Amino acid sequence: MSIRKGRSVTISDVAEAAGVSRAAVSKVLRNAYGVSPGMRARVESTIEQLGYRPSVAARALRGSSYRLGLEIPYTGARFMTQIVEGAKRAVAGTPYQIILAPADGPEYDTLESLADGLVDGIIAISPLVDQAWLEGLARRVPVVMLGRHDTPAGYDTVTGDDHAGTRAVMEHLLSLGHRRIAHLTEPENVTTPGSGTPHSVRLEVYRACMTEAGLAEHIRVARRDVSGGDAVGAAAALLDLPEPPTAIFAGHDDMAVDALAAVGRTVAVAGYDNTDLAAHPLIDLTSVDQQGMEMGAQAATMLLERLKGRGEPRRFVAATRLLVRGSTSR
Amino acid sequence: MSIRKGRSVTISDVAEAAGVSRAAVSKVLRNAYGVSPGMRARVESTIEQLGYRPSVAARALRGSSYRLGLEIPYTGARFMTQIVEGAKRAVAGTPYQIILAPADGPEYDTLESLADGLVDGIIAISPLVDQAWLEGLARRVPVVMLGRHDTPAGYDTVTGDDHAGTRAVMEHLLSLGHRRIAHLTEPENVTTPGSGTPHSVRLEVYRACMTEAGLAEHIRVARRDVSGGDAVGAAAALLDLPEPPTAIFAGHDDMAVDALAAVGRTVAVAGYDNTDLAAHPLIDLTSVDQQGMEMGAQAATMLLERLKGRGEPRRFVAATRLLVRGSTSR
DNA sequence: GCATGTTTGTAGATCGGTCTTCAACGGGTG
DNA sequence: CACCCGTTGAAGACCGATCTACAAACATGC
Incomplete structure (x- = not known):
């Protein structure tokens, strides 16, 4: 154990105590070639005794x-x-x-x-x-x-697989008869079309699914506040629309949970990621698991x-x- | 920018390019004494040009x-x-x-x-x-x-202030008329009496409050699974007791949320920490905020x-x- | 018995910084 | 003009490891 007051034990201390060179100790540490069983044992027991631990900084510098x-x-x-x-x-x-x-x-x-x-x-x-x-x-x-x-x-x-995941959600919502399905997503900078972010793909596929279903006119995209962080306000605003959505597909579970806070059980909500909270009976959130x-x-x-x-x-x-x-x- | 293929830019590269010594560059970096405005400017612009960033490992080794x-x-x-x-x-x-x-x-x-x-x-x-x-x-x-x-x-x-926090919860529950109040806490090793852990204090104060209220016989302590991790099972087990509790005081919000999963709204539940989830309308959890x-x-x-x-x-x-x-x- | 090869261990350079020591320089001062 | 002193910058030791040479010791082949 022997944790000394100021500085800690270095490889030189070990070498000296074991009566070998620093290089030898280093070899033992790295399991390198060229170490006799005898020396290995001696060095290892010295390391143990002194409570030596190699410095990460020194290691990082060279190796x-x-x-x-x-x-x-x-x-x-x-x-x-x-x-x-x-x-x-x-x-x-x-x-x-x-x-x-x-x-x-x-x-x-x-x-x-x-x-x-x-x-x-x-x-x-x-x-x-x-x-x-x-x-x-x-x-x-x-x-x-x-x-x-x-x-x-x-x-x-x-x-x-954001394509498949998003399609699965949308098909599910459509099969339930929802027509006014809104999408709650991240701020613009994260969903730039073609940027290849997960949220840009989910947004894109959402749009495609709506269009394919002949519901292009009902496409509504709400976004999480850049500053505040949560999506409660954005979801609440959806309810104030002249024709409020009957379902909200949120870009991830955290926003879906925010949506639930805003709309309660009046509107269907689906999330993404299947975080542990989704399975909670009081939340009970439909979600896409992506492992x-x-x-x-x-x-x-x-x-x-x-x-x-x-x-x-x-x-x-x-x-x-x-x-x-x-x-x-x- | 000039991020080179293999190794990255070192202080020597900067020194050479600026026509000064390594020590001089180091001084500029550390805002140390003894640097003329002229040299500072020259070094800084060189650093900028080369996109130099000091190595953390090397720094940590000495400073x-x-x-x-x-x-x-x-x-x-x-x-x-x-x-x-x-x-x-x-x-x-x-x-x-x-x-x-x-x-x-x-x-x-x-x-x-x-x-x-x-x-x-x-x-x-x-x-x-x-x-x-x-x-x-x-x-x-x-x-x-x-x-x-x-x-x-x-x-x-x-x-x-675990004493005050716990007392506040207990007084609240007692004032609502609850008599069979159970405590849901961490596994034994975290609540060893006298160990000074927050959960040991909360447990201790829970016991004290119950005793002071003349409810010593109703003290019930349930513990989160060591392995599984969640507290749903432990909370559910409380309901199977001959005289199930009417209120559960959970050692922290995560366990309180688990408790809600197990007992729903049939039993009063209070948590600790006031995590962001506690304010969610679907969770709506009474909790102690400890900032x-x-x-x-x-x-x-x-x-x-x-x-x-x-x-x-x-x-x-x-x-x-x-x-x-x-x-x-x- | 000698040349050759194989272990085993050491010396010392090296990584990229920090920091102490010291020399050179320039400007006041008496 | 000699002297002193503060400022500026360079030299070089040092941090604690890794890793490449290389020397010593030992075994082997002929």
């Missing part, structure tokens, strides 16, 4: 930090929990650890600061950053992006592959499944 | 990493959001950044791995680790602990103070406020 950075846009987003849990599961048993970097402002900053030698690789959920910029980042450090429908050269992507845990696990696994040398980009698309619950069926 | 680590027991805990947001707010405008370290297994590991030179200071929510061990940790790196009612020598603490955001902000602020040299331990106790909602009033 690797054994930390993977996961950038998350907003800590409160329920879907994140699934991603994080999946990623944690995937690195369990490896020497790697997940650290989370909450993005406050522009996502560029957070990503750059992660890339500044703190982590060996990055998993990010940044639909807003430019692809060219990302390719540049990916040249410096391995990157896996979540929720980007683009075709990158230098990084991997993990997405849900967030699996997405997180895949992302981490792909990152580990990249760290082992893979260069060609890979892509994983999670299958979706519609879970019909009370919010659309009563 | 500081400008990263504060926030250890969180479970990513899905709603209360965490408040803490994280508060901490982020407190470091905004400083050169420091918050990184989150999710604890998977034993919290010792996560804390140690944070202390391994990755961060300049630690905010942790680890009620289970030993105080002596924490004091040892605090000698190596500045530490602020959340939710520990102990009297440490080497670290700071931030807690809510999680303020707690997070205070914790970060205290840590910054410690980094500036403060040695004496400080303690912050957040005031609580009972918010009565529908879950106990209809």
Whole structure:
């Protein structure tokens, strides 16, 4: 144990105590070639005795930090929990650890600061950053992006099948006889057509489904407040329309829950992500499951592959499944 | 921009390009004394041109990493959001950044791995680790602990006023005429009497209030599953008792929401933390607000103070406020 | 017995910064 | 004019690891 007052135990202390060179200790640590069983035992017991732990900073400078950075846009987003849990599961048993970097402002900053030698690789959920910029980042450090429908050269992507998922919701609502179906989504900057964000795809497919059903005139798009954050106001405003919708398809469960707060059970509501709250009897929200845990696990696994040398980009698309619950069926 | 293929831009590159020494560039970076305006301008423009960003690892090795680590027991805990947001707010405008370290297994590991030179200071929510061990940790790196009612020598603490908060809930329930009030809490290891965890205090005060009201015989304590994680089953079991409770006081909102899932509106339910979900009309949960955001902000602020040299331990106790909602009033 | 090859361990450069020490310079002062 | 001193910038040690050479010790083949 022996945690000393000021500085902590370094590799030199271990080397001295064990009567070997620093390089020898390093070899033992890294399980490198050229270590006799005798020396290994001696060094390991010394490490144990002194309570030595290698400095991450020093390691990162020369080799690797054994930390993977996961950038998350907003800590409160329920879907994140699934991603994080999946990623944690995937690195369990490896020497790697997940650290989370909450993005406050522009996502560029957070990503750059992660890339500044703190982590060996990055998993990010940044639909807003430019692809060219990302390719540049990916040249410096391995990157896996979540929720980007683009075709990158230098990084991997993990997405849900937003087309299928959205179609499933819309077909469900249409089959129930709804004609005035509104879509509640993120602010404009996240849904720019062609940008390839999940929410741009969901919006696009919503529009397509409505048009195909001959309901183009009933297309209504409401957006979450940029500032305030919640979607309660936007959903409430839908009810004030001359012809209010009978169903709301929300871009994700958090907004769907906000919608429920605004419209109660008067209007059918469907969400996306199947967060744990959706199954709660008092919420009872119809939602699209896109296997967030699996997405997180895949992302981490792909990152580990990249760290082992893979260069060609890979892509994983999670299958979706519609879970019909009370919010659309009563 | 010029992000080069392999390695990134180092301080030597900047020094060479600007025609000065590495030390000079370092001075400019750190805003250190002894830099002429001319040189500063030249170096800064070179930095800009080359897109140079200092390596965190190299910095951490000698000086500081400008990263504060926030250890969180479970990513899905709603209360965490408040803490994280508060901490982020407190470091905004400083050169420091918050990184989150999710604890998977034993919290010792996560804390140690944070202390391994990755961060300049630690905010942790680890009620289970030993105080002596924490004091040892605090000698190596500045530490602020959340939710520990102990009297440490080497670290700071931030807690809510669990006594007052719990009393407020209990008095509220009692004043409504409830006599069979059950308490839904965490597994045994988190509520060991005298351990000083928030949940041990809440349990203790619950017992005291019941006894004082002459209701000792109606004390019922149910606990969340250690493995499964949720408290639905434990709450449901309460209903199967010969004399089921008419009110449930849950140790925190997440468990209260689980309780609502199990018992619906048949039993009064009160929570703790006033997470954002509590105000939702479909949940409408009476809860104790303990200003999680303020707690997070205070914790970060205290840590910054410690980094500036403060040695004496400080303690912050957040005031609580009972918010009565529908879950106990209809 | 000697050349050759294989372990095993050490020396020392290196990563990219920080920080202390010190030399050079320029301007007052008596 | 000699002296002192504050300012500016450069040199170089240092942080704690990794990793490439390389030397020493030992085994093997002929």
